[in-house]
Amino acid sequence: DxxxxxxxxxxSASVGDRVTITCRAxxxxxxxxxxxQHKPGKAPRLLIYAASGxxxxxxxxxxxxxxxTDFTLTISSLQPEDFATYYCQQSYTAPFTxxxxxxxxx
Amino acid sequence: QVQLQExxxxxxxxxETLSLTCTASAGSVSSGSYHWSWIRQPPGKxxxxxxxVYYTGSTNYNPSLKSRVTISLDTSKNQxxxxxxxxxxxxxxxxxxxxxxxxxxxxxxxxKGTTVTVS
Numbered sequence: 001d002x003x004x005x006x007x008x009x010x011x012s013a014s015v016g017d018r019v020t021i022t023c024r025a026x027x028x029x030x031x032x033x034x035x036x037q038h039k040p041g042k043a044p045r046l047l048i049y050a051a052s053g054x055x056x057x058x059x060x061x062x063x064x065x066x067x068x069t070d071f072t073l074t075i076s077s078l079q080p081e082d083f084a085t086y087y088c089q090q091s092y093t094a095p096f097t098x099x100x101x102x103x104x105x106x
Numbered sequence: 107q108v109q110l111q112e113x114x115x116x117x118x119x120x121x122e123t124l125s126l127t128c129t130a131s132a133g134s135v136s137s138g139s140y141h142w143s144w145i146r147q148p149p150g151k152x153x154x155x156x157x158x159v160y161y162t163g164s165t166n167y168n169p170s171l172k173s174r175v176t177i178s179l180d181t182s183k184n185q186x187x188x189x190x191x192x193x194x195x196x197x198x199x200x201x202x203x204x205x206x207x208x209x210x211x212x213x214x215x216x217x218k219g220t221t222v223t224v225s
Contacts, residue, residue, distance in 0.1 A: 001169070032210060032211075034210075034212040034213070036153075036213075038153075042218070043202060043216035043217060043218050043219055044145075044153065044202070044213070044216055045216075046212060046213060046214045049207075049210060049212035049214070050210050050212065055214065087152065087153055089153075089155075089212075089213075091206075091210055091211035091212060094155075094166045094168075095155055095157075095167075095168040095169060095170070096155040096211060097155065098152055098153040098154070098155070099152070100152050101152050101153075
């Protein structure tokens with residue numbers, strides 16, 4: 001299985017901050033990397049697909065980049081509704097594994 | 107926009123079979139553009155992909171669960187289902203169904219999730 005790691009595991013930030021989350025795959029996954037936002041009691045929400053594609057309806061303050069094994073999710077100006085846990089997921093090969101998550105709180 | 111809704115028992119006894127159904131509305135599970143997935147999240151842990159089914163009925167499972175899992179499609183009811191046999195307390199989780207798209211398999215539509223406790 002391809003192992004996914006994320007850093008940091010958690011971070012504290014303020015409204016308006018620029019936030020960067022890193023995801024690393026144990027082997028190359030080219031651009032088969034997706035990012036999800038998850039809030040307690042809610043369904044996960046797709047933010048970024050194929051490493052840098054912005055999902056329809058997702059604010060432009062979210063962006064993704066990377067190729068191969070190293071990827072980044074950036075929130076350019078953190079908003080109150082962005083406090084959540086963020087997961088990366090590789091879809092290069094089954095089983096489609098998720099990272100352990102990064103919790104963003106105030 | 108398609109919506110997904112999970113349904114099934116919230117409590118399952120150890121060694122029995124967990125059975126969940128996901129019903130799609132405003133969209134068809136017969137579409138060749140999508141796979142239909144199950145994902146779970148145990149309490150306090152991250153997300154785990156269980157497997158998915160294509161409209162042809164072909165499946166792909168997580169090897170860690172493959173010996174106990176069956177995912178199937180019922181196009182007449184526009185549903186897909188999950189069966190997990192011989193459950194233990196470790197199978198206690200929130201179970202989500204989701205739609206994944208094309209060759210990139212990103213999950214763009216999710217159900218709200220259903221909590222299943224094995225006890």
